[in-house]
């Protein structure tokens with residue numbers, strides 16, 4: 511567990527910035543830090559990594575104290591066992607990919623079990639064909655994959671990734687998110703990822719810290735995140751429900767996959783995973799329409815019987831409807847006019863209709 515209560519005042523000629531953040535990060539899964547540009551995410555990371563000498567307060571990791579400014583205690587960066595993946599790859603230009611990776615291994619702290627093996631890092635980040643190249647011979651996305659591997663190889667106590675997938679194309683992002691989920695199950699240490707991309711947060715994180723103007727405003731489970739988004743005044747495209755379940759079967763003839771989402775079933779365009787895999791699925795609220803009867807004569811393949819649990823007016827003319835089906839929640843974004851015409855109210859039984867193509871590129875194996 512990483513526990514922190516830190517403050518830091520950064521000043522330049524024009525203005526100043528105050529970081530004041532406290533919280534706890536468990537050793538389980540991946541925690542995303544999400545917030546607008548300039549809210550202090552990188553400053554917080556630098557404070558955790560021991561790269562911010564101006565920070566005061568306290569940071570502990572398990573039994574170790576990394577910062578206690580009252581006792582004038584500060585553990586230097588090289589003794590913290592942190593794997594830090596920077597926004598820009600920062601590879602050593604004079605070393606090959608393999609030597610960049612070996613450099614991280616050479617600098618490891620002794621006496622820890624948590625390290626990822628070199629072979630696993632190479633295969634999970636698909637670096638086999640690149641290991642003898644120099645950084646200038648790599649694309650931006652390839653450099654970023656090497657930087658992620660190097661950060662993971664260095665880490666034994668804490669992983670910090672600052673926007674790890676911005677340089678990657680859509681297909682590589684999805685593959686890497688899925689692999690990072692698997693690595694996080696092996697490396698049971700606090701793991702933090704900064705992201706501006708709600709899609710990345712939804713696909714990758716188990717826990718989410720929301721930040722604004724140097725402060726932490728919420729620390730929530732990913733499945734509860736949508737509850738907090740209206741208060742955060744975020745873009746309507748961020749209104750998404752995140753659910754998890756099992757891939758049960760494929761229909762090869764129609765190129766469809768079927769998910770059992772712990773309470774309701776959904777079918778979507780064929781996924782590149784085998785039945786039995788655990789799948790995380792994002793369902794965009796704007797793609798969930800509501801009907802009083804089950805859908806028969808429409809192209810939407812999914813018609814899910816639900817109960818309305820909450821209706822929130824989130825903007826002029828728009829309502830966010832929270833639906834429950836068994837223990838799961840689905841969000842639907844509709845107009846206030848539709849809400850009135852269907853006479854929607856809490857407790858009412860309703861059918862949520864979701865087009866399979868609305869779920870394209872929205873599912874990954876975890």
Ligand SMILES: Nc1ncnc2c1ncn2[C@@H]1O[C@H](COP(=O)(O)OP(=O)(O)OP(=O)(O)O)[C@@H](O)[C@H]1O
Nearest residue numbers: 520521522527545546547548549550551552553554
């Ligand atoms: N060395 C510094 N001196 C003065 N101000 C600084 C310094 N470093 C950062 N800041 C200011 O501190 C604030 C927080 O910066 P920080 O890089 O932590 O934000 P961020 O949330 O990571 O932003 P982004 O998402 O754009 O990377 C910003 O207003 C920035 O201008």
